Amino acid sequence: MISRLKLMDFRCYGSFSWQIPQQGAIILGNNARGKTSLLEAVCFLLRLQSPRTARTGPLVSHGKQSFGIRGELPGQIRRILWAPDAPDLRVNGEPRKDQRSYLADSYPVVWMGNDDLSLVQAGADARRKYMDFLGSQWHPGYRLALFSYRRALKTRNYLLKHRHRDKLQLDAYTRQLALHGTELRNLRANLLALLAPHIALAYRNIGGRQEQVSIAYRASEEGDLYERLCASMDRDIRYGQTQNGPHRDDLDITLNGRNAAQFASEGQQRTTAISMKLAQSSLLTEETGHTPIHLIDDVFGELDPTRRIAFLQSLPADAQSLITTTHLDWLHNAPCPLPAFRLEDGALAPL
């Protein structure tokens, strides 16, 4: 639970402070008032990641050099002062030397947004991000394997692109890539095995009792990764890029045995996407012992009333949920006991 949030020069907020109710809140506001930015700030404070951008530059208010986020949680005050090349990360006033140690005792987060449909409809990138955001919160080794893999991939791609490549060096990075890639794949496969039953259960709860959703990890190629990388070396050199590996892996999502992207209706696809997010929540609760903070950005307009009610009922009773919306029509007949606030001119006022 986050109880107080303060922002400085974050996105459209110069200075902002909010005492957050324990159970969470509904944040009502017209477009471009800063609703998503608020949830983004909470996500960044807890995970050092924005769901909107991979870079931190866009988070800094226009014309400023750095931003600050401070949040009070049970037993800890987290504070980030982010300046280019010199992030200052503190917990209870103590500096944390790197991102890993800052994140080690942070709280889990689930992000739900109106573009979650892309988990089913869009390319594999969205599904890898989904796995990696969850995996990094699930297992400390996951983030490390992902980070090491990305670093080795970047160097290998750099070597592949350059004409005067050193064969020995290329082989050394191929080995590194295979080592971290195999580790990452094993972690992802384990994660998916744990996650799949949570997704099936969440789907049934939201109304798809007749339907069977299933999800499985699919590697971009079979067999030993090092051997496959060596076998495709000529092609990689031609493209100047590594063509195989976990950065090309995907998830197979099926509904009643058929590919969900091609055969499911939009309603079924939305239910699948929401189930994937609710499954993150139940898995993280089980694995970390903490119910994640739910950051729910403008999802209700897209759901029909039955799914909306079922979704609200599926949120864990003890979760803190921050829900943004541009209107409250969807609340009609919906079981949502959260207090509502209006966001106007960069400040929140109770409704």
Ligand SMILES: Nc1ncnc2c1ncn2[C@@H]1O[C@H](COP(=O)(O)OP(=O)(O)OP(=O)(O)O)[C@@H](O)[C@H]1O
């Ligand atoms: N780095 C930045 N500095 C200043 N303003 C920014 C920055 N990044 C985005 N903005 C602006 O902040 C405002 C709020 O954006 P945000 O996405 O949080 O709004 P929102 O209330 O969620 O809108 P919507 O309902 O349309 O999704 C927008 O006007 C946006 O252009």
